[in-house]
Amino acid sequence: MNDRVGPTVSRPYDHHDSRVAASGDRITEPPLDFIGWLRWFWRQLTSMRTALLLLLLLAMAAVPGSLVPQRTADPNGVTQYFADNPDLASALDKVQAFDVYSSVWFSAIYLLLFVSLIGCVIPRTRHHLRALRAKPPKTPARLGRLAGFTTRDAPAGTDAAAAIDSARSLLRFGGYRVALFESGSEVSISAERGFLRESGNLLFHLALIGILIVGGFGSGFGFSGQRVLVEGQTFVNTLLAYDSFKPGRFFDEERLDPYTLALDSFDVEYETLNLKAYGQPVDYTAGVTVAVQGKTARTDEVKVNAPLRVAGTDVFLLGNGYAPTITVRDPKGNIAFTDSVPFLPQDANLTSLGVVKVPDGLAQQLGLTGFFYPTQAKAQSGAYFSSFPDLEYPMLTLNVYAGGLGLDAGVPASVYALNTDKMTQLTGGDTGTKSLELKPGQTQELPNGLGTVTFENADSGATDGDFSGSVLRFASFDVNNDPAQGWVLLFSVLALLGLLTSLFVPRRRIWVKAIRRENGSVCLEYAGLARGDDPALEAAVFTLAKRHNAVLAPTPPSTQTTEPI
Amino acid sequence: MNLNELSILSLYSAMGVYAFSFIAFSIDLARRSSAVDAAQCQAPLVAESHRSTAAGAGGGTTTLTRISARIAYDAATPYSHSASLRVGVSLIVLAWALHLAATVLRGIAANRVPWANMYEFAMMGTLLIVAVFLIVLTRADLRFLGTFVTGLVLILLGVAVLRFYVEVAPLPPALQSVWLVIHVFVASLGTGFFALGFALSTVQLVQFRQESLLTDAMEVRLRFLATLPSAATLENLAYRVNIIGFILWTFTLMAGSIWAERAWGRYWGWDTKEVWTFIIWVVYAGYIHARATRGWRGSRSAWLAIVGFAAVLFNFGVVNVFFKGLHSYSGL
Numbered sequence: 001m002n003d004r005v006g007p008t009v010s011r012p013y014d015h016h017d018s019r020v021a022a023s024g025d026r027i028t029e030p031p032l033d034f035i036g037w038l039r040w041f042w043r044q045l046t047s048m049r050t051a052l053l054l055l056l057l058l059a060m061a062a063v064p065g066s067l068v069p070q071r072t073a074d075p076n077g078v079t080q081y082f083a084d085n086p087d088l089a090s091a092l093d094k095v096q097a098f099d100v101y102s103s104v105w106f107s108a109i110y111l112l113l114f115v116s117l118i119g120c121v122i123p124r125t126r127h128h129l130r131a132l133r134a135k136p137p138k139t140p141a142r143l144g145r146l147a148g149f150t151t152r153d154a155p156a157g158t159d160a161a162a163a164i165d166s167a168r169s170l171l172r173f174g175g176y177r178v179a180l181f182e183s184g185s186e187v188s189i190s191a192e193r194g195f196l197r198e199s200g201n202l203l204f205h206l207a208l209i210g211i212l213i214v215g216g217f218g219s220g221f222g223f224s225g226q227r228v229l230v231e232g233q234t235f236v237n238t239l240l241a242y243d244s245f246k247p248g249r250f251f252d253e254e255r256l257d258p259y260t261l262a263l264d265s266f267d268v269e270y271e272t273l274n275l276k277a278y279g280q281p282v283d284y285t286a287g288v289t290v291a292v293q294g295k296t297a298r299t300d301e302v303k304v305n306a307p308l309r310v311a312g313t314d315v316f317l318l319g320n321g322y323a324p325t326i327t328v329r330d331p332k333g334n335i336a337f338t339d340s341v342p343f344l345p346q347d348a349n350l351t352s353l354g355v356v357k358v359p360d361g362l363a364q365q366l367g368l369t370g371f372f373y374p375t376q377a378k379a380q381s382g383a384y385f386s387s388f389p390d391l392e393y394p395m396l397t398l399n400v401y402a403g404g405l406g407l408d409a410g411v412p413a414s415v416y417a418l419n420t421d422k423m424t425q426l427t428g429g430d431t432g433t434k435s436l437e438l439k440p441g442q443t444q445e446l447p448n449g450l451g452t453v454t455f456e457n458a459d460s461g462a463t464d465g466d467f468s469g470s471v472l473r474f475a476s477f478d479v480n481n482d483p484a485q486g487w488v489l490l491f492s493v494l495a496l497l498g499l500l501t502s503l504f505v506p507r508r509r510i511w512v513k514a515i516r517r518e519n520g521s522v523c524l525e526y527a528g529l530a531r532g533d534d535p536a537l538e539a540a541v542f543t544l545a546k547r548h549n550a551v552l553a554p555t556p557p558s559t560q561t562t563e564p565i
Numbered sequence: 566m567n568l569n570e571l572s573i574l575s576l577y578s579a580m581g582v583y584a585f586s587f588i589a590f591s592i593d594l595a596r597r598s599s600a601v602d603a604a605q606c607q608a609p610l611v612a613e614s615h616r617s618t619a620a621g622a623g624g625g626t627t628t629l630t631r632i633s634a635r636i637a638y639d640a641a642t643p644y645s646h647s648a649s650l651r652v653g654v655s656l657i658v659l660a661w662a663l664h665l666a667a668t669v670l671r672g673i674a675a676n677r678v679p680w681a682n683m684y685e686f687a688m689m690g691t692l693l694i695v696a697v698f699l700i701v702l703t704r705a706d707l708r709f710l711g712t713f714v715t716g717l718v719l720i721l722l723g724v725a726v727l728r729f730y731v732e733v734a735p736l737p738p739a740l741q742s743v744w745l746v747i748h749v750f751v752a753s754l755g756t757g758f759f760a761l762g763f764a765l766s767t768v769q770l771v772q773f774r775q776e777s778l779l780t781d782a783m784e785v786r787l788r789f790l791a792t793l794p795s796a797a798t799l800e801n802l803a804y805r806v807n808i809i810g811f812i813l814w815t816f817t818l819m820a821g822s823i824w825a826e827r828a829w830g831r832y833w834g835w836d837t838k839e840v841w842t843f844i845i846w847v848v849y850a851g852y853i854h855a856r857a858t859r860g861w862r863g864s865r866s867a868w869l870a871i872v873g874f875a876a877v878l879f880n881f882g883v884v885n886v887f888f889k890g891l892h893s894y895s896g897l
């Protein structure tokens with residue numbers, strides 16, 4: 001069918017709707033000269049079959065990244081994987097299995113896909129722009145084999161040209177572009193609609209290219225940093241103030257706007273009414289004060305799912321926990337260390353693990369590792385655990401290590417881990433000395449007369465037995481800046497709009513032909529052709545035929561008076 | 566009895582009625598086979614007429630009109646009504662009403678949208694699968710899929726009740742977002758369309774095999790197939806349904822990214838759940854391309870639709886429960 005009517009859409013040669021080339025077989029073999037070979041290669045790369053193959057490859061290549069932990073999404077998982085299966089892990093690492101989505105092979109697939117896409121879309125766009133200005137194609141000689149073919153006898157006395165004229169108005173009204181053709185005893189109208197379909201399809205594919213470019217390169221200008229703040233602490237948005245910082249490839253430090261952000265309070269609400277969900281957090285609110293340079297400070301809130309947008313960055317609330325305030329004094333009572341130390345939550349009831357390092361001020365360097373239980377309870381085995389995440393009956397247990405902390409080795413050490421290689425354990429474990437146990441406000445002697453350690457009560461004015469404010473909380477924030485994401489959103493919306501138009505706007509041609517018979521009567525023929533999936537085509541042809549006949553034979557029929565002179 | 570218990574009771578009743586509906590639809594399939602036998606006695610040349618129908622459908626000259634009009638059956642053996650078919654439809658509507666009540670009651674009991682953990686996803690997702698089926702029934706006569714739909718829904722609800730059940734709990738802060746409402750709902754609706762598309766593509770494959778057997782004048786076992794539309798018609802229907810699913814899925818992907826940006830500070834991070842949502846999207850994009858690629862129309866593209874829906878089920882049933890990631894909301 002297409003051969004006769006001629007496609008007006010440039011499609012890859014193996015599109016089901018495109019003409020089967022007369023020399024169809026020749027093109028599947030590469031010619032020998034270089035240019036010819038290049039052309040053959042390009043044609044293969046931009047074919048539908050290649051696009052399909054690459055799409056399916058892309059889907060398959062994405063699978064392993066969900067089976068094996070990924071460095072970007074789950075770095076701890078990767079470390080764990082290496083610890084659990086060292087041999088398998090190093091083999092997997094060789095094929096970039098822990099960095100699937102930035103691996104050579106994954107990138108190769110999607111880059112090829114996008115080269116294919118560009119190679120396919122550019123000629124189609126050019127063709128489409130030309131087709132927008134072209135006239136609908138000539139009416140085929142025989143309509144009989146086309147979709148919805150219908151014939152009607154025009155009411156007696158109808159003039160062929162006038163009949164076609166009224167068909168033309170009907171089609172124009174229906175949004176068709178029309179062209180008139182005349183040959184011998186036949187007058188016909190060729191109508192076409194639905195260019196939006198191809199426009200939508202092109203918009204969709206172009207927007208995909210847009211998303212890849214903007215998302216891939218644009219995010220390189222941004223950064224993402226993490227910072228833990230204890231209630232009462234302030235953070236200045238400078239490179240040094242971050243606990244960890246990941247700049248994009250093209251990141252420029254000048255772009256950091258040194259605003260300050262203070263965590264005034266951190267409030268958590270726990271479920272206490274519904275016993276089936278007792279202790280489940282229902283709300284986290286970080287009350288903050290933000291001061292952008294040159295402006296007055298303002299108070300605001302950061303919540304999960306409700307980031308704070310400030311000075312081009314977005315501040316997200318990602319985690320929280322307790323930060324017991326711990327003071328260590330030497331035997332004379334001079335303070336060697338005092339700080340609120342964030343303890344990392346280990347379970348839903350916030351049993352938390354933390355480390356204190358006291359490098360100076362005592363006879364020996366001192367390391368403390370300990371557990372904090374917001375509501376301490378004792379298991380049958382004698383082990384402690386936390387039975388509720390809020391501060392009902394807080395308890396801090398500490399193990400003491402003395403010796404070299406290894407801080408001056410020049411190796412960056414995590415504040416959350418204690419390297420005990422060069423240290424002697426003084427309490428807990430096999431030492432025979434009980435671990436130190438402290439409630440807020442209590443002080444205990446360190447072993448070997450090293451000094452004392454105090455678990456400060458943050459709410460000094462609290463009545464006896466009320467611990468609700470005794471320990472400060474910390475919040476961990478992510479500060480992000482991605483200048484490209486607005487663009488990614490824009491292209492995504494364009495892609496969706498393109499998709500909707502391309503899948504739902506029918507593209508079709510309709511022909512109406514009036515044939516003058518020898519005896520003066522006129523026979524009308526109607527037929528259509530779908531360009532792409534168009535389940536409504538035949539109904540459209542039938543409706544047109546019906547409407548047209550209604551126009552030609554107005555009721556009541558009065559052939560004499562309507563006869564044009 | 567509190568509202569949640571009432572919801573559970575309603576869900577169990579719905580499952581009971583779905584089971585009876587399944588039986589009624591199965592009896593109908595059996596009736597279809599005997600109707601075909603009867604027709605064959607009268608007209609020994611069914612195979613011949615069938616072949617021509619199938620060929621006609623491929624050429625696009627069938628009377629396949631708007632989906633909103635009832636699809637004209639181009640079945641070899643016309644078959645329209647049986648009492649069991651009507652009973653099956655009435656029962657599935659009744660079961661759906663109970664199912665809806667169960668879902669709404671659960672939402673009222675929890676004082677939030679009833680789709681925040683696996684049990685609730687399963688309940689709401691299956692509700693939408695049946696809803697999509699019932700809506701499509703008003704536009705095209707796909708009642709022959711009744712056994713499939715009720716069977717699938719029964720299995721999924723059975724797993725939900727036995728394995729995924731959790732007590733009503735408030736939303737954790739990470740899920741308190743309008744995007745939960747939008748993203749999860751649209752994903753479930755998309756799943757409803759994909760489920761129907763999967764069914765149609767499966768029947769299309771079987772029908773295609775049957776048509777090839779008939780052209781080769783071979784013995785056919787699943788005789789009721791002769792009362793169903795031709796493979797070509799089924800393919801067109803499957804395509805219509807699947808592209809609606811695809812659009813909804815595209816929206817799911819985008820809404821999910823917007824939510825991820827608001828909650829975690831990045832719109833895309835290759836989290837396991839994001840990976841599988843992407844894989845499903847790409848597979849269905851492949852399906853749409855396959856339909857437009859010479860040599861891939863018909864059975865090959867149907868296989869892609871089937872792989873796509875298998876990935877949807879995998880994403881729901883396996884990734885949520887067994888894979889580690891940020892989306893740990895199964896509630897288990």
Ligand code: HEM
Nearest residue numbers: 012046047048051116117120200201204499502850853857
């Ligand atoms: C990045 C990968 C791609 C994706 C995700 C993708 C996705 C899609 C989708 C969803 C459709 C159907 C919606 C529409 O008609 O607008 C489509 C159609 C189409 N795509 Fe792609 N595409 C990709 C790459 C390509 C490439 C490389 C080519 C060129 C060979 C191509 C050629 C086409 C054509 C010709 C259609 C129209 C199909 C028809 O006539 O029904 N696409 N694509």
